[in-house]
Amino acid sequence: MPVYSDLIQAICVVFVTMNIMFLLALSLRNNSIVDIFWGPGFLIIAFFSAFPFDALNTTKITFGILLAAWSLRLSLHIFMRNKDHGEDFRYAEWRKTWKHFIFRSYFQVFMLQGLVMLIVSLPVIIIFNSDFTGSPIYTFIGFIVFATGFGMETLADYQLQQFRNNPLNKGHIIRSGLWKWSRHPNYLGEAMLWFGLWIISIPCSYWFVTILSPITITLLLRYVSGVPMMEEKFRNHPEWDEYSAKTPVFLPWFR
16 A cells, blocks of 8 residues: 555544544543553554555564554543543643633544644654565664653653652652653653664665654654743742752753
């Protein structure tokens, strides 16, 4: 199947699923479900891109396993984090301050996230195209980069959860483990793993297009929806000035 046909198919799949998520969010009065769906959304794109599964090879199977591991872990983590806590603070604040909240939610939360998902999923669409064969070298390098990022993200989330579960840490900012070296090691790990997935796609003819995937997710995490929102949330914390002065915001070796 030509790549452009896969892309059109992915656009249709994302549009339909995001509309379903929007209607579900309306009924639940909780826009946070869009974050839970973020990971599984890529699996849905991969499924339709690979269907009818007659052109699978070692590279595609490896890629699919990595994608599924990331998707399911992240989705479960967000679900458990949000369970019994209501709507995420970002969406709750927008619900209070936005005029025409439903209209803006549809376009600025669900449709915008769908567009970002399409851009980030470019390696997924390309790799599961029937013409992609891959390269053992690029697959191995990509796997190492992905595993490093995935491990960093998973460990950072675990350390943060353990920190929060300790009553003695209430009112304090975590400054141990990976959080000693970066203020946002979970976001750094997320960016790294997408660079790993992109590396696997390099042997394709469209590698210069798929590079938009890790660049987009890294810029969003660092400058738009990830780091800035969390930094703003803790900026008035009494421990923030000391922590931010000693700990780099993103990359461990850049203050």
